Amino acid sequence: MKSKKVFGVLCLLSAMLMSISNVSAAQKAEPGIPLASAGENFIAEYSNMLTALKAEIVKSVPGIDEKESAGFLEAYASESGTKSAEIELAKGKNVLHFTRDIPNYGLTIKHFTLTPAM
DSSP states (O other), X not given: OHHHHHHHHHHHHHHHHHHHHHHHHSOOOOOSSOOOHHHHHXXXXXXXXXXXXHHHHHHHSOOOOHHXXXXXXXXXXXXXXXXXXXXXXXXXXXXXXOOOOSSOOOOOOOOOOOOOOO
């Protein structure tokens, strides 16, 4: 049960980091009408506040090592009774089909690892 909580926290933190990067990548729209001095002051104040909040969030999120993440996913899979499947893809178009034994209650793919062929 503890690993599920850790996994949930890791997912939440990853989502937060992705949302931060999306916010920072957003284009600033230039206003069509010039702002008054009060509007310029609000923009400066809230821009500084946003920058401080981003820095605080990034500082509070722990770094995730790839080896630790892979180890966690393997432990989680072994605890939940699922098995990892390794599929080698050929160069060009590949189509994957997934089936289950009857009764078929659906299929969930929780993790993909793509490794380029060398």
